[in-house]
Amino acid sequence: MTKAATPNAPDVVRSAYAQLVVTDIARARWFWADMLGFHIQYEDDATLCLRGMDELTHHSLVLRQGDTPALDHLAYRVRTPDDVDKAESYFHSLGRPTRRIKAGDGTPGIGDAVRVIDPLGFPVEFFYEIDHAERLIQRYDLHHGAEIARLDHFNICTPDIPAAYAHYENLGFGCSETIEGDEHELYAAWMYRKQTVHDVAFTGGAGPRLHHIGVATHESHNVLRTADIFGALHKERHIERGPGRHGVSNAFYVYLRDPDGHRVEIYTSDYYTGDPDHQTYRWNVHDDRRRDFWGNAVIESWYKEATPVLDLDDKPQPVTDAVLDESAVAVGADGLG
Template structure:
């Protein structure tokens, strides 16, 4: 390949009330607010040295504008653009200055209809990893992954592996050998991008890395004490897949955020993907408890990068199988 994708790097979520979102993300979860204006809040984790990893953008309804990946250089952007255009994808360039704190950016809809962007440049900022006096809420460290519902998981997996250079760490398949969910990575952990069989394209959740499992427990206490008990959707618990501790919360607009800690290294070139049978209950939650119905039925809609309109959602290729869970 003529390009190198480094990692998942940022997301832009449309929210309806910036004040309510600030209270949830900054005061409760503990994100650092780098900057804000009347239309945006730019957030980052304590470990991050870049301007932001999450943008909350004021809008009339909640949607996902884009899921962003960092690449090494502008040459990578040109090579990505060439690849997408040769395969018939319509691309959109945004020059430096069109988006705050981010350089030249390539946007495109992927094979499932998810809105992607790629960029090499983002403004640096002070890393606050050892500013322990600023730690609060979930002690948010950094963005870790995206997880999306798509109608055809095998199609998405093949595209990301063959065309974008992702590797598979773990996957779930059915009795018939169909891939139900897959965990793909560019950085050397379990995943940057996961796909789950379902109505889509939709964003199921964004995962953020925490310093330790106790941060998840502290987040539960803080959220409950601030009146966000109903926003605690699933967990805390441990996944079989990835072995990570998790907690899933819903923001005031319903966007799902995973608080995540404790997966493993996938750097060796001879690492073999781990298969999980869809009927194995320990893959979903290692401790055995089930997810609520909202887990299967609710996710965030996504926008077209060219028109800005909501993407039409399609039914899943495989029949629904409620016991499945993703991370």
């Protein structure tokens, strides 16, 4: 059952885009556009705005050239222009840094927006206006690579999962699934606004860091094909984990690392969560199917490595270590303890 949002919280529609700093825009273009099949909506010397083939708005991923790989910001779309103001005052009232971005001053294609450092230390943008884009859903002649359909979710590393849960619950997010210890201590949670398993998930670990962005493709064979293409070019080192079936979410997945080490999950098939009394499904941390439904071990780098995040002045945010460590729970094939 979704708790009502805090009354003054903005009405979030969905996870909308991530903006990443990459150190070599040409290599990033190869990875994200040529290999994964993102459509290039806008491109200049230092910027790429990309979208999936089913997306009808300007972008769901922005890559900008920079010196150090980092997350510039995550962005959520809100329901009305007023919700942008509401986001500003909400985070201001929480004592968090906020900054208004006028249309044209920020990310291409985005109108008026506000950027904040949220209570978890992440740089997050809230916007309503975004340029519409040509429908490519049925342009099968252009589909290639992983045939990315749309952004699905963000996954963030944060040392205090209950705090992350509370923050997003206050923003009106529902919780579809969790990983919990025997005493219901929270190891991970999956939370949503749109009617899928998640818009954001939390992986316990040193944070704030970006664990991965998850992008949806339509069928399992698209996931397999992605891995096959990397193998074909002897670039299999970009494949970090999978393909496999998640216990949590039931999605079929593969995790890749881009040339800067940013992690992306190619993800297909989850389930509807839009009913008002949708209930949280709770996995025990000792069920070795939680992370891989087939019991395959999770590789250590997947638990340990993540992308640093910037503050509103493009400085790296400091990182705090986690208290609970899911990867230390040695169960079956899984666990690295």
